[in-house]
Amino acid sequence: MIMIKRPDESAGAYTGTGNKFLRNISPEWMWKSGTSSCSSLRIGIPRMFFYYIYPGLWEAFFSELGMKPIVSRPSTTKTVEKASQISETEHCLPNKLFDAHLAELVGKVDMVFVPRVLSTIKNHLSCPKFGPLPDAARADIARGTEVLSIDIDVSRSPLAEALLLLGKKLNIQKGKTLSAINSSFSAMEAAHKKMARPDRIKGAPRFLLIGHPYVIHDNFIAGPILNKLESMGVEAELISFADNTPAKSYILWSTANKIYHELNTLSREDYDGVIQLTVFNCGCDSMMIDTYRQLMKDKNIPYIYLMVDEHLAQSGIDTRVEAFIDSLRWRQ
Numbered sequence: 001m002i003m004i005k006r007p008d009e010s011a012g013a014y015t016g017t018g019n020k021f022l023r024n025i026s027p028e029w030m031w032k033s034g035t036s037s038c039s040s041l042r043i044g045i046p047r048m049f050f051y052y053i054y055p056g057l058w059e060a061f062f063s064e065l066g067m068k069p070i071v072s073r074p075s076t077t078k079t080v081e082k083a084s085q086i087s088e089t090e091h092c093l094p095n096k097l098f099d100a101h102l103a104e105l106v107g108k109v110d111m112v113f114v115p116r117v118l119s120t121i122k123n124h125l126s127c128p129k130f131g132p133l134p135d136a137a138r139a140d141i142a143r144g145t146e147v148l149s150i151d152i153d154v155s156r157s158p159l160a161e162a163l164l165l166l167g168k169k170l171n172i173q174k175g176k177t178l179s180a181i182n183s184s185f186s187a188m189e190a191a192h193k194k195m196a197r198p199d200r201i202k203g204a205p206r207f208l209l210i211g212h213p214y215v216i217h218d219n220f221i222a223g224p225i226l227n228k229l230e231s232m233g234v235e236a237e238l239i240s241f242a243d244n245t246p247a248k249s250y251i252l253w254s255t256a257n258k259i260y261h262e263l264n265t266l267s268r269e270d271y272d273g274v275i276q277l278t279v280f281n282c283g284c285d286s287m288m289i290d291t292y293r294q295l296m297k298d299k300n301i302p303y304i305y306l307m308v309d310e311h312l313a314q315s316g317i318d319t320r321v322e323a324f325i326d327s328l329r330w331r332q
C-alpha cells in the first residue's frame with residue numbers, strides 16, 4: 001500500500017484553470033472534473049532514459065488509466081542513422097537515441113510523454129541533461145505533438161506524488177490514479193527482477209556488467225556486447241537499480257552512487273570480472289571511470305570499460321571482449 005501525501009496544489013507548473021498547456025491538450029476533458037474521457041488517448045513513450053530507469057512503470061500506469069501506451073521500437077542502426085540526422089552532434093549517444101525515439105512517435109500518437117527526471121534517489125541528482133528534455137522536445141522534435149510531462153524530483157517528493165499529479169493533469173479520478181500507481185509499482189518491481197538476472201550457465205565464468213540503465217539495456221549499445229559474451233559461454237549479470245536506497249558515499253549522481261556502492265560491496269568470489277559499458281561524451285562516466293577502476297584494482301577484481309559511439313563496429317567490440325576474457329582464462 002502506498003502512502004501518498006496530499007500534493008501541493010501550487011507545485012505543478014501546469015495546474016490551474018488558466019493553464020495553456022492543458023487547454024492545448026483537450027479543452028473538453030480538461031474542464032470536466034473527474035471524468036476519464038481521455039481514456040482512448042495514445043501516449044507515446046520514447047524507449048530511452050526514463051523508460052529504463054523506471055522499467056515497466058509507464059506502460060502499466062497509462063494502461064491502468066485506460067489509455068494506450070505506445071513505446072518506440074528497440075534501437076537499431078536505423079535509429080542511430082535517424083539520430084545522426086536530427087540530433088545535436090555534441091550530445092551523448094543516449095541523448096541522440098532519445099531524439100530518434102521521440103521522432104519515431106511524433107505524428108503517430110496523441111501525446112508524447114517526456115518527464116523531467118531531476119532526481120531518482122533522495123538527496124541525489126540525475127544527469128543535468130535530463131532537466132531540459134521536455135522543453136527541448138516541445139521546442140524541436142515534438143513540435144506539433146503535445147508533450148505530456150511531470151517533474152520527478154525524489155529529493156523533494158516521492159515518485160508516487162509525481163504520478164498522482166500526472167493523473168490529475170490527465171483529469172483522472174484520484175481513486176483510479178491511486179490504483180494505477182499501485183499496479184505500476186508492482187509492474188516495475190517485476191520488470192526489475194526480470195531485467196537483471198540471466199539464466200545461470202553452470203560452471204561458466206560470471207561477469208558483472210555495469211553502466212547507466214538505459215545504456216546496458218539498449219539494444220544498439222549493449223546488444224553486440226551481450227551477444228559476444230553469450231557466444232563465448234560467459235555469463236553476464238546486469239547491475240540492478242531496483243533498490244532506491246541511497247548508499248552512503250560522497251557521489252551524488254544517482255547512477256554513479258548505485259554503481260559505486262555495488263562495486264564497493266563486491267568480492268573476488270562474486271564475479272570473475274567487471275565490464276563497464278560507457279558511451280562517448282558521457283560527462284558522468286568520464287569522471288567516474290578512474291574511481292571504479294581503482295576500486296576494482298584494490299579488490300583484485302579484473303575490470304575493463306568498453307566505450308560505444310554511433311560508429312559501433314562489432315569487430316572492434318569482439319576483439320576487446322575476446323582479449324579481456326582470454327587474458328583472464330590464461331591467468332587461471
Ligand code: SF4
Pocket residue numbers: 092093094095127128129130212279281282283284285
Ligand atoms: S549520464 Fe552520461 S550517458 Fe547519461 S545522459 Fe548524462 S551524459 Fe548522457
